[in-house]
Amino acid sequence: KAKSEGRGTYRFFEAKLGTQVRERRLLEHDLRHAVARGEMHLVYQPQTDVQTGATIGFEVLLRWRHAERGAVSPAVFIPIAEESGAILPIGEWVLREACREAASWPNPLSVAVNVSAVQVHAPHFVQVVHEVLFQTGLEPARLEVEITETALIRDPSRAQSTLRQLKALGVRIAMDDFGTGYSSLSNLRTYPFDKIKIDGSFIRAVDGNEQTKAIVRSVLGLGRGLGLPVLAEGVETAAELRFLADENCQSAQGYLMGKPAPIEHFAALTHSALSSPEQRAPEAA
Numbered sequence: 041k042a043k044s045e046g047r048g049t050y051r052f053f054e055a056k057l058g059t060q061v062r063e064r065r066l067l068e069h070d071l072r073h074a075v076a077r078g079e080m081h082l083v084y085q086p087q088t089d090v091q092t093g094a095t096i097g098f099e100v101l102l103r104w105r106h107a108e109r110g111a112v113s114p115a116v117f118i119p120i121a122e123e124s125g126a127i128l129p130i131g132e133w134v135l136r137e138a139c140r141e142a143a144s145w146p147n148p149l150s151v152a153v154n155v156s157a158v159q160v161h162a163p164h165f166v167q168v169v170h171e172v173l174f175q176t177g178l179e180p181a182r183l184e185v186e187i188t189e190t191a192l193i194r195d196p197s198r199a200q201s202t203l204r205q206l207k208a209l210g211v212r213i214a215m216d217d218f219g220t221g222y223s224s225l226s227n228l229r230t231y232p233f234d235k236i237k238i239d240g241s242f243i244r245a246v247d248g249n250e251q252t253k254a255i256v257r258s259v260l261g262l263g264r265g266l267g268l269p270v271l272a273e274g275v276e277t278a279a280e281l282r283f284l285a286d287e288n289c290q291s292a293q294g295y296l297m298g299k300p301a302p303i304e305h306f307a308a309l310t311h312s313a314l315s316s317p318e319q320r321a322p323e324a325a
């Protein structure tokens with residue numbers, strides 16, 4: 041009896057595996073047409089100066105509304121897009137849309153775009169960024185590219201050369217999800233990063249947890265020592281923000297300051313005339 045049960049269990053797993061593989065192939069196929077079918081859109085999450093509370097920019101996050109399935113999480117479709125290569129056209133679309141959008145914002149606001157390992161290693165990536173900046177008229181210094189450390193390990197010398205060329209364009213580079221995955225301190229001196237983003241998993245564990253506080257403090261110390269500003273991701277509570285302010289963290293991002301939303305939601309900030317000299321005049325008067 042046990043034997044037949046075992047076989048049944050095996051068949052069950054086999055069937056389930058078959059379903060997962062089929063699911064993946066379907067998503068992979070649909071991803072190729074998702075942009076053209078208008079199923080992709082971008083949401084924006086504010087990045088805030090911890091000391092002043094001012095919004096300094098927005099991170100762009102990709103959303104996929106599948107015609108039949110509804111919303112598919114980036115955690116599901118980004119890895120599939122990376123493996124199938126679909127991330128190249130999709131990533132280019134994200135970059136162009138984001139830069140076009142950001143070019144209309146008041147000057148100091150920056151835009152942060154997530155970039156996959158596949159993009160970093162693609163032969164024309166720097167050229168694509170260059171073209172998009174030229175076509176949209178966005179000042180290079182207002183574009184920040186977010187890269188995880190895992191994106192660098194496939195071909196370190198190629199990644200290094202790509203990042204150097206991006207820097208030469210004037211684009212800024214942030215290390216995303218710092219402290220997770222293949223974190224290595226040597227990455228901080230090998231690659232020309234401009235900013236460290238501490239992963240949200242640390243920030244959400246800060247409350248009352250001395251070990252996590254010590255880790256966050258040491259990342260902030262590391263940033264200070266290297267002259268790199270640190271942004272804390274995933275800030276959800278006032279207590280977390282207060283801790284970051286006390287520890288002199290430069291910037292933060294999270295549900296507390298704003299959930300990712302279509303850019304229209306932030307019209308008061310992005311259409312704000314605060315940064316234009318004519319509008320500043322009354323204050324001076």
Ligand code: C2E
Binds near residue numbers: 102156217240276296
């Ligand atoms: P990420 O770049 O580290 O983005 C941060 C993630 O944390 C986002 O998830 C965001 O919605 C979420 N988040 C922000 N604030 C909070 C908070 O206070 N609490 C919690 N619990 N979560 C918060 P999302 O949008 O699901 O994206 C997941 C990942 O997918 C991103 O991680 C990024 O690696 C990737 N991704 C998203 N858009 C793109 C894209 O356009 N291109 C590429 N290559 N990857 C993308």
Ligand code: MG
Binds near residue numbers: 099154186216
């Ligand atoms: Mg990111």
Ligand code: MG
Binds near residue numbers: 273
């Ligand atoms: Mg992150």
Ligand code: MG
Binds near residue numbers: 216217
């Ligand atoms: Mg992440």
